[in-house]
Amino acid sequence: MIIIMLGAQGxxxxxxxxxxxxxxxxxxxxxxxIFRKNISxxxxxxIEADKYISKGELVPxxxxxxxxxxxxxxxxxxxxxxxxxxxxxxxxxxxxDKMLRKMEKEVNLVINLITPKEEIIDRMLTRRVCTNQxxxxxxxxxxxxxxxxxxxxxxxxxxxxxxxxxxxxAIRKRLEIYDEKTSPLVDYYxxxxxxxxxxxxxxxxxxxxxxAKDIVKELKND
Ligand code: ADP
Ligand code: ZN
Numbered sequence: 001m002i003i004i005m006l007g008a009q010g011x012x013x014x015x016x017x018x019x020x021x022x023x024x025x026x027x028x029x030x031x032x033x034i035f036r037k038n039i040s041x042x043x044x045x046x047i048e049a050d051k052y053i054s055k056g057e058l059v060p061x062x063x064x065x066x067x068x069x070x071x072x073x074x075x076x077x078x079x080x081x082x083x084x085x086x087x088x089x090x091x092x093x094x095x096x097d098k099m100l101r102k103m104e105k106e107v108n109l110v111i112n113l114i115t116p117k118e119e120i121i122d123r124m125l126t127r128r129v130c131t132n133q134x135x136x137x138x139x140x141x142x143x144x145x146x147x148x149x150x151x152x153x154x155x156x157x158x159x160x161x162x163x164x165x166x167x168x169x170a171i172r173k174r175l176e177i178y179d180e181k182t183s184p185l186v187d188y189y190x191x192x193x194x195x196x197x198x199x200x201x202x203x204x205x206x207x208x209x210x211x212a213k214d215i216v217k218e219l220k221n222d
Pocket of ligand 1: 008009010019031032033054055056057058059060064065084085086087090092099174
């Protein structure tokens with residue numbers, strides 16, 4: 001089963017993807033996480049990708065597309081995967097359809113998360129991530145703070161703010177790219193009849209965990 005997480009920055013894609021991954025026992029493949037791991041390990045891919053990520057721009061397809069294709073071919077993804085952060089453009093969606101066809105797979109479900117814009121910016125500014133690249137847990141200083149300030153509950157490593165979350169210019173740029181390049185994917189997947197839209201907002205008291213629980217219930221009833 002191939003599931004895609006769609007939705008602007010700060011809607012909770014990573015949270016929902018992580019919970020679905022555990023319940024459905026298929027890997028969460030996050031392009032942002034793979035890039036950040038490569039950046040911290042100073043690999044060739046990481047050094048190249050960082051030039052774009054630090055400015056809030058998209059990493060070019062000639063780096064991103066083969067990276068996803070290789071990852072999807074890994075043994076742990078043979079029964080499927082949850083894609084978090086890919087595709088982000090119509091071109092990437094078409095590339096994904098092509099590579100899945102070769103693997104005799106298809107996109108089964110696209111979860112489109114929506115959140116009011118004021119909440120999104122606030123969530124990006126209050127997001128903290130675990131510095132341990134094998135843990136990568138995320139917290140929110142307001143909504144979901146760690147038990148001890150600045151320390152990961154799970155592994156005890158220090159938490160930090162992502163560089164692109166602390167730079168208002170990079171935040172603005174990422175949201176702009178989302179509207180322009182990524183939001184057309186909503187229609188793309190609506191046409192394929194695989195789109196499911198879910199609102200996540202404190203205003204309706206519905207957070208990522210609630211959405212994940214409902215989706216797992218529906219999938220298991222099918
Ligand atoms: P966010 O969704 O908050 O921007 P991600 O962790 O998904 O964070 O991505 C961080 C950065 O990595 C993006 O701003 C972009 O530079 C790069 N990136 C992630 N996924 C892709 C992709 N599919 N195509 C191109 N660049 C990507
Ligand atoms: Zn941790």
